[in-house]
Amino acid sequence: MTQVDDLQSKFGDEPIGEIAARLPGATAIFRKLKLNYCCGGAISLGAALKKRGLELAAVERQLAALTPQESEIPESSGEIIDHLISRYHDTHRRELPELIQLARRVERVHAGNPEAPAGLADFLIRMDTALGTHMQQEELILFPMIRAGDPMVSVPISAMVVEHLDHGDSLEALATLTHDMSRLRTPAEHGGRFTPACANFPTT
Numbered sequence: 001m002t003q004v005d006d007l008q009s010k011f012g013d014e015p016i017g018e019i020a021a022r023l024p025g026a027t028a029i030f031r032k033l034k035l036n037y038c039c040g041g042a043i044s045l046g047a048a049l050k051k052r053g054l055e056l057a058a059v060e061r062q063l064a065a066l067t068p069q070e071s072e073i074p075e076s077s078g079e080i081i082d083h084l085i086s087r088y089h090d091t092h093r094r095e096l097p098e099l100i101q102l103a104r105r106v107e108r109v110h111a112g113n114p115e116a117p118a119g120l121a122d123f124l125i126r127m128d129t130a131l132g133t134h135m136q137q138e139e140l141i142l143f144p145m146i147r148a149g150d151p152m153v154s155v156p157i158s159a160m161v162v163e164h165l166d167h168g169d170s171l172e173a174l175a176t177l178t179h180d181m182s183r184l185r186t187p188a189e190h191g192g193r194f195t196p197a198c199a200n201f202p203t204t
């Protein structure tokens, strides 16, 4: 068995969330295949692909071709929490308001496009509100309990997991609303059947 064969043979039984976390580039492959590697990440890659009727060997070959790299994620709980806050919470707080502004603009400018994501900005506002509350609870309750080694930590974890699943549902609804986050087709690509409100604004 070659080294690549040996590497490939390990993926099928491994939870997709773990593959996503340890192998840079894996999430791009999973996204294309519409595999939920986040909240649905506990399922093995083999089982996840079987559910979608996809062939395991081809995906394993793609994963084996990725070059494993040293993880940048630290190992201690305290360092992981610091990493989560700076890499994810702060990024969401910084980027989501801008994204909402952009969504509002796209909806207004492309109102004549039948594929425009009507209601996207309001949807993102609801996600932003839910995410803000969730992150605040993690920072004020869950993370301090983890840092302190509090034995009651399973209580907030259970609540947070439920919210993670709800957020996973929101991400799926977001994908539907945005046609899998694809760019809008231009009037020409629609056969000229509609006129955009503003010809200067780039199709996103």
Ligand SMILES: [Fe+2]
Residues within 6 Å of the ligand: 134, 138, 160, 164
């Ligand atoms: Fe969370």
